[in-house]
Amino acid sequence: DTAVSQTPKYLVTQMGNDKSIKCEQNLGHDTMYWYKQDSKKFLKIMFSYNNKELIINETVPNRFSPKSPDKAHLNLHINSLELGDSAVYFCASSQDPGSGNTIYFGEGSWLTVV
Amino acid sequence: TQLLEQSPQFLSIQEGENLTVYCNSSSVFSSLQWYRQEPGEGPVLLVTVVTGGEVKKLKRLTFQFGDARKDSSLHITAAQPGDTGLYLCAGDGGYQKVTFGTGTKLQVIP
Numbered sequence: 001d002t003a004v005s006q007t008p009k010y011l012v013t014q015m016g017n018d019k020s021i022k023c024e025q026n027l028g029h030d031t032m033y034w035y036k037q038d039s040k041k042f043l044k045i046m047f048s049y050n051n052k053e054l055i056i057n058e059t060v061p062n063r064f065s066p067k068s069p070d071k072a073h074l075n076l077h078i079n080s081l082e083l084g085d086s087a088v089y090f091c092a093s094s095q096d097p098g099s100g101n102t103i104y105f106g107e108g109s110w111l112t113v114v
Numbered sequence: 115t116q117l118l119e120q121s122p123q124f125l126s127i128q129e130g131e132n133l134t135v136y137c138n139s140s141s142v143f144s145s146l147q148w149y150r151q152e153p154g155e156g157p158v159l160l161v162t163v164v165t166g167g168e169v170k171k172l173k174r175l176t177f178q179f180g181d182a183r184k185d186s187s188l189h190i191t192a193a194q195p196g197d198t199g200l201y202l203c204a205g206d207g208g209y210q211k212v213t214f215g216t217g218t219k220l221q222v223i224p
Binding site for chain 1: 144145147149151154155156157158159162164200202204206211212213214216217219
């Protein structure tokens with residue numbers, strides 16, 4: 001069983017479209033994240049939720065809106081996609097935020113905006 | 115903004131060689147982790163160090179946390195092709211946020 005699963009794995013879409021990436025974790029963790037990895041492999045946190053509540057919201061355009069219907073799910077919706085949004089988006093979870101807890105990552109969603 | 119700089123950025127070595135990857139910051143971290151990411155996959159935790167000066171070994175990999183808890187190193191002895199991947203350090207600087215390093219891409223040639 002996959003601990004952190006995200007769909008779709010690959011997504012090619014046109015500029016201006018709206019798309020969503022779904023994420024689910026079956027580890028019973030309280031904290032979930034969205035990270036963005038750019039072409040230089042730099043991994044940067046976008047959002048962090050703890051028990052469905054937003055605790056970290058980095059400098060991310062408000063076209064990106066996370067939604068956590070329950071603590072096992074954290075979906076990412078992106079409006080009006082731009083070329084610069086092309087990247088790999090990783091969903092992740094941990095028992096608690098920070099504090100040296102292991103962060104478990106999904107396999108990534110490769111988003112290409114054309 | 116906490117920044118973790120890794121060096122070298124790229125490393126291509128022959129099987130059997132030794133190597134060291136560095137992770138440096140001007141910030142103090144309560145803990146520091148090392149992850150390895152293989153192509154097409156998400157990062158996977160290798161180790162967590164929490165005490166200044168701490169050394170941990172994982173088979174041929176040796177991890178050290180700096181005394182001041184601002185830096186760390188990863189040493190691989192007798193590298194093997196299976197060690198190929200992107201190595202990321204990650205620091206917990208408080209405020210419930212983990213910051214990832216700039217990454218070191220390692221290629222071990224058979």
